[in-house]
Amino acid sequence: MNREELIHNLKAVYARLWVRIKGGNREPEWLAAEVVIPVITLSAYVFLYKMVKAPPEYAGFVIIGGTMMAFWSNVLWNMSAQFYWEKETGNLEVYLVAPISRMAILLGMALGGFVNTALRATAVFVAGILIFQVPIALYEPLTALLIFFLTIGALYALGMMFASLFMLYGREAWHTANLLQEPIQFLSGTYYPTTSQVVPQTIQLLSSLIPLTFGLDGIRRVAILGQGIGDVWLNIVALVIFVLVLLPLARFALGFMENLGKKEGRLTLRWQ
């Protein structure tokens, strides 16, 4: 890719990001609903832990889990499944005929989705901390941020990979996404720590295949348990590996699926 093409693709990234931010925040009631509903969900878990007299840091685990879950839902439904909607509205055809990299469109979607979700997730996080008086022991904010951004990178790369499935299989891929919603919430330990002794080893092993597990665990340790980079280096290494493997894999999957779609004639086929 030469300089001119790079600038062209960056313009496409920015444009798709702009659409997502502009579109996502045009209706204020959407914004309110997207903050209030997750806080209610988190409250249920926090009250449950309080009822069974779990250690106070468990409330913090739940709030961080709920905050990160917002990103996973965004990846799954507003990133992966987006190509399905784009196909139905005729936008995918326009994207595919335009002289841009498909990764530019996905990157724009990812960044726009990240900004939108970050606004909502921050509101959920702050509300959760204030309402439930969660004890915070954050001594290394940079480490927490590093883990957070690595987790986001890995999640969105995973989303890009799933987008290629939606591009070709449409509604058939919908079930896969559904399948990934609850089990990942369960395996990655959104509302409980997977490293605790009550979680069976098999589940711990399975959960280690998901980048969200390492991200959640790392951020919880640094932000709630007061641990430092020396304690979470394994999480950082795992997340770096996820990013390095998933990004090129997403690029390959996208090219492969596009070519397959062109061969089979399914690329712009609707209602499948």
Place this chain on the structure above:
Amino acid sequence: MHVANEILNYGILHCVSPRDLMPHIVETHDVVRIFKGKEKPVKALDKVSIYIGEGEIFGLLGPNGAGKTTLIKILTTLLLPTSGEAYVGGFNVSKEAHKVRRIISLVSGGETPGYGILSAKENLWFFSQLYGLSSSIAKARIELLMADLEFEEYAKTRMSRLSTGYKQRLNLARGLLNNPKILFLDEPTLGLDVLTSMKLRAYIVDWAKREREGTVLLTTHYMAEADEMCDRVAIIDRGRILACDSPLRLKRKLEESVIMKVEVSSVQADFSFLDHIKGVIGYSQTRSIQTDTTSFKVMLTEERIFADIMSKLEAQNLKVLSTNKAEPTLEDVYISLVGRGFEEEEGPDHES
């Protein structure tokens, strides 16, 4: 029907424009496209060879399922041919897709690309960025296109609130943003009212003439649209190009035929007897439940055969409401080639 069979038996027709007069900007060589069907494979394109000159408005005319959209998808890099080769702007659509995409644009009728929550102008800005236009150029082009296509007053209206006609104007404006060398229009006036269709047609013709090298490949199943807009028309049916020439020359080929339009007083009238009358080249029919009438158009080798038809109608106790001699249209060209009108026995719609 006899003429049709002769043409089909003759083999594959190559649609060639005069090479000496204009360089070819679109070329297909024996393009075949086969889709996996539910029961058996469906051949959507059968050795299609067309050559389109720079600056031409070229029409692909055929009923639904004829293969028009399949061909346009191959030329716009959305689909690979099963065999054969296609070139757009000198670039191979299968191997140099990225280069092809830089010089083309695709506008599909009935589609509303864009985001409903954004305004018309915001949508156009977004699409301009997919072609890497600078802010100043994008702004100027958007203003110009909105003015030309007469939807300036809706610039700030959300796309979801626009009527079908204005959405299609927006869609066409989107297709012209990058000033394409070749504009592909797939049924651009599908579902639009007469006035909007006329305006869009006029604008497209004007655009192609203004852009000295602006080439248009248009697919349509509206005869009048092809007749009015196109320099040349290829008639396609069941994946085969049956004829290719200027609308005038295609119609001139029928000068020796006689075309009669008849209206009879029953919606259930049966015209299958026409298949057995020697000298009937083909016919098409339109039934109206509201008026309980059927109109049919029949193409004959000689006028005297019409007397036989009238007596057959009388024998069926059908009241003839009107008879007229008609001038040949592109529909008649199609009837002469296929033996039936567009509305009958359309091919499988494997493209949608």
